[in-house]
Amino acid sequence: MTTAALIVAAGRGTRFGGTSPKQYLPLLGAPLLRWTLQAFLDHPAVDHVLTVIHEDDRQLFDAAASGLSLLPPVTGGATRQLSVRAGLEALARQGVTQVLIHDAARPLVPAALIDRVLAALKDNPGALPALPVVDSLRRVTDGFVSGSVDRDGLMRAQTPQGFRLGDILATHRAADHEDFTDDAAILQASGGKVHVVMGHEETLKVTTPEDLLQVERLILNRLGDIRSASGFDVHRFTDGDHVTLCGVRVPHTQALLGHSDADVGLHALTDALLGALAEGDIGAVFPPSDPQWRGVDSAVFLAHARDRVAARGGVIAHVDVTLICERPKIGPHRDQMRGRIAEILRISLDRVSVKATTTEELGFTGRREGIAAQAMATVRLP
Missing domain, CATH: 3.90.550.10 (Spore Coat Polysaccharide Biosynthesis Protein SpsA; Chain A)
Incomplete structure (x- = not known):
């Protein structure tokens, strides 16, 4: 039969x-x-x-x-x-x-x-x-x-x-x-x-x-097992004419230095999702020493974390990213960033938050030496 x-x-x-x-x-x-x-x-x-x-x-x-x-x-x-x-x-x-x-x-x-x-x-x-x-x-x-x-x-x-x-x-x-x-x-x-x-x-x-x-x-x-985890990432500035933040190309007087596209927002969010699953971090899954990840779109990393949640029978309930920098201005690009994250994670826009803040010109971000990002992710598992 x-x-x-x-x-x-x-x-x-x-x-x-x-x-x-x-x-x-x-x-x-x-x-x-x-x-x-x-x-x-x-x-x-x-x-x-x-x-x-x-x-x-x-x-x-x-x-x-x-x-x-x-x-x-x-x-x-x-x-x-x-x-x-x-x-x-x-x-x-x-x-x-x-x-x-x-x-x-x-x-x-x-x-x-x-x-x-x-x-x-x-x-x-x-x-x-x-x-x-x-x-x-x-x-x-x-x-x-x-x-x-x-x-x-x-x-x-x-x-x-x-x-x-x-x-x-x-x-x-x-x-x-x-x-x-x-x-x-x-x-x-x-x-x-x-x-x-x-x-x-x-x-x-x-x-x-x-x-x-x-x-x-x-x-x-x-899905009664509710888990939340955080992620954090930093990249320094280098010569260039744009930065990639939360999957969006943002014109700027400098670029971010990194093995991939140095997207601090997506890197922090990937770490948050992997952390909610207790499955290590982005560096362990995508080691910067591996040449195949050179210059790669960080959406690849975030999609992997998304698929790992699905493989565990879970869903992504909410994500929140905070970008920390003096420049460039994030506000004009916020909605596009939220949309791109929602697209990669295949979740509705109302489950994605992107915020920005400065450090009042204190520290390395205040001196405009780089950009930092922190993220939180809430995942529900069986």
């Missing part, structure tokens, strides 16, 4: 709004889609994970799935139904015998929910996770209540929906000219039995920005 997860990620997410499809939006340090993919990759009963994507999203997908062991993505169709069929046809060529079809916009998939769906497939051609409708239902016409709806027997369908691959592919092929809301409906319409298992409240579908915030809160509630 070979089991595959088919992740449907070809939608445009028009109800969510914004310029990027919602499945690629940042969610606590990683694209939303990556959380979804990882949930199935981590499950021991799932042998393959295949994603159906929009033809315009290949670069977004490659970035979101970087480093993950996945089957090559398949291009979807004009509707969800056509996209699922494209994925099923690809899985049939892989010799898959049963499939879990899941919405990319449902990033929180408990392993126990996958277990329940797979267990139901042992004796049934289809399995559907669902939750009872507990609220009263009203029919509304022109903004006014026009009647009540009996909620007895009504349930809210979720994914992953499980099927024997041969059965669901055959029904998809036969349903070419019909439009169904989900795959369980397609199988049921052909006479196939769909067994219902208990769903999970956390497996909600991200449809609005408020849903994304709710998913963030749910993830943070799972």
Whole structure:
């Protein structure tokens, strides 16, 4: 028995709004889609994970799935139904015998929910996770209540929906000219039995920005080990015409001297993140004696620290950088610095703080011999 997860990620997410499809939006340090993919990759009963994507999203997908062991993505169709069929046809060529079809916009998939769906497939051609409708239902016409709806027997369908691959592919092929809301409906319409298992409240579908915030809160509630650590770095001035601070090129009468690009802000922040993990410091991970780091963009160092947090199953809750110098002026570049840090760490802008101060012309920074930076990072781990 070979089991595959088919992740449907070809939608445009028009109800969510914004310029990027919602499945690629940042969610606590990683694209939303990556959380979804990882949930199935981590499950021991799932042998393959295949994603159906929009033809315009290949670069977004490659970035979101970087480093993950996945089957090559398949291009979807004009509707969800056509996209699922494209994925099923690809899985049939892989010799898959049963499939879990899941919405990319449902990033929180408990392993126990996958277990329940797979267990139901042992004796049934289809399995559907669902939750009872507990609220009263009203029919509304022109903004006014026009009647009540009996909620007895009504349930809210979720994914992953499980099927024997041969059965669901055959029904998809036969349903070419019909439009169904989900795959369980397609199988049921052909006479196939769909067994219902208990769903999970956390497996909600991200449809609005408020849903994304709710998913963030749910993830943070799972991560009870809260750690904070600091970082500090100094670089002296040398000849040049700009400095790089927090990933931003800032015109100046001098440059900073260092083995890499001497970005004191990103160096301090990298140390803070590594410190929160108790995994050493930037000098141990990227020794200045190693020529491969000569002149390198310090974003490489910070991205490594970000990935180490993710590898531990954690998220970056907040970072704060203070730049200490008389010149150049930081204020005009602050927003760009915050944006660059948020981009590297894949977190929202409201989780990034950049400040600046002087030492009132005291000490080496006061004498304008160099720039110092200190940083704090808060990380939440399982």
